Amino acid sequence: MALPASALLLIVSLGSVRALELVPTDQKKIEKPEGDRVTLDCKFTVGPLDVGSLDIDWALVAADTQQEDQQIIMFSGGMPYVIYDGLKNRVHFNSTDPANGDASIDIINLKSSDTGTYQCKVKKVPGVQSRKIGLSVFLKPAKTRCSIEGSQKIGNDLIFKCGSSEGTAPLTYEWQKLTGSRSLPKGSVLDESTGVLTVKNVSQEHSGTYKCFAKNRVGNDECMVRLDAVPHSNIGGIVAGAIIGTLLSLGLVGLLVYFFCKKKKEKKYEKEVQHEIREDVAPPKSRTSTARSYIGSNHSSLGSLSPSNIDGYSKSLYNKVPNEDQERPPSQTPNFVLPKVAGPNLSRMGAIPVMIPAQNKDGSIV
Structure with a gap:
């Protein structure tokens, strides 16, 4: 049975009414470095027939289909709720009021653990729409070190090494010469995956500063080394x-x-000679006894002389009497004075008187 024209018109008019839809976007897969931020786009429109309450739900899709998805953040009853502790204080809705058609979320301070597939689901009865976006968080190359292996002598072969201790694979490396001809030595070979640059037959022209760049999808790092x-x-x-x-x-x-x-x-020999005692050498005679003997032996002669002949005799003999102080070396001159003794006492002591004639200034006996 054919439908009346009025029924057909009603069906056509209802089909032309728009329902809940997600605004198209080119976001399919996003790559970001650690520490950066990302906006996952999810804008929508509603139709006149979508009269139910609005619910927005973001979830991290499980890699294993046997596991449940991890709910992250949701908007329900006009209020947002953060559910996933792994993104606590790092995820929020991009709009202060997602009911206006923007269910996008922002994730800040990205971590490599944030890598995964995120799903946005918008529900407004009777309409339901969803979208999936892949997010890859990479660690930029860091702590890159350059070195040269081998003796830097002309004619030798050298190996330039470059490597980053941090960074999400795959990493690629590139070497550049910053001085001189600014081109790598002729015949050098570079392995971009390991950062090893082999230089054959080094010459003076190869001297200069070299820079290595370590790169991956989200960033790069560099280091330098000097060849002389x-x-x-x-x-x-x-x-x-x-x-x-x-x-x-x-x-x-x-x-x-x-x-x-x-x-x-x-x-040692000089010291032994100074302390050696000579047995064959007679001890030195006392000068004091010699002088006294000399004076005593001549006492009788002086005493028997008469005044008439004493002048010539005394000059010849008296002047020969040895003077102990004159003959004695300075180091042996006594430093003491004999005590004075009276004449009578000297006689009692057995002393023999000696007459010493007086002399004038010119040495003549008075």
């Missing part, structure tokens, strides 16, 4: 010089030891 190619040194001459220098040093030390021992022996 120098000629080969005369190793034989260096060894010979070292040997000669060592021998000379040993010879000098030997001479010093020899002279030191010789000097020590000489000092």
Whole structure:
């Protein structure tokens, strides 16, 4: 049975009325570095037939279909709710009022653990729409180090190494020369996946500063190293010089030891000679007894002289009397004074009187 024209018109008019729809977006897969922020887009429109309450639900889709999805944040009854503790204080709705058609969320301070597939689901009875967005959080290369292996001598082969201790794989490496010709040495080979640059037959032209760039999808890091190619040194001459220098040093030390021992022996010998007692040498005579004997022996002669002949005799003999103070060396001159004794006391003590003639200034006897 054919439908009346009025019924057909009603069906066509109801079909033309818009229902709940999600605004198209080009977000399918997003890549971000750690520490950055991301906005997951989910805008929608509603139709006149969508008269139910609005519910928005964001979930992290489980990688295993046997597990349940992890609910993250939701909007219901006009209020937002954060459910997933892993994103607590890091996720919120982009709009202060998602009911106006913007169910997008922002995630700040991204971590590598945030990598996954996120699903936005908007419900307004009778309409229901959903969308999935993939998010990959990468760690940028960091702590990149450069080094050169091998002796930097002209003609040698060298290996330039570059590596990052942090960064999400895959990492690629690139080397550049910053000085001189600013091009890598001819014939050098670079492994971009390991950062190893092999340089054959190094020459003076290869000297300069080199920079390495470590890259991945979300960032890069760099380091620098300096190459100073120098000629080969005369190793034989260096060894010979070292040997000669060592021998000379040993010879000098030997001479010093020899002279030191010789000097020590000489000092020891002199000390022994000074303390040696000679048994075959007679002890020295006392000068005091000699002088007194001399004076005593001439006493009788002086006493028997008459005034007439004493003048010539006294001059010849008196002047010959030894003077102890004059003959004695300065070091042996006594530093004491004999006590004065009276004449009578001297006679009682057995002293013999001696007459010493007086002299004038010119030495003549008065």
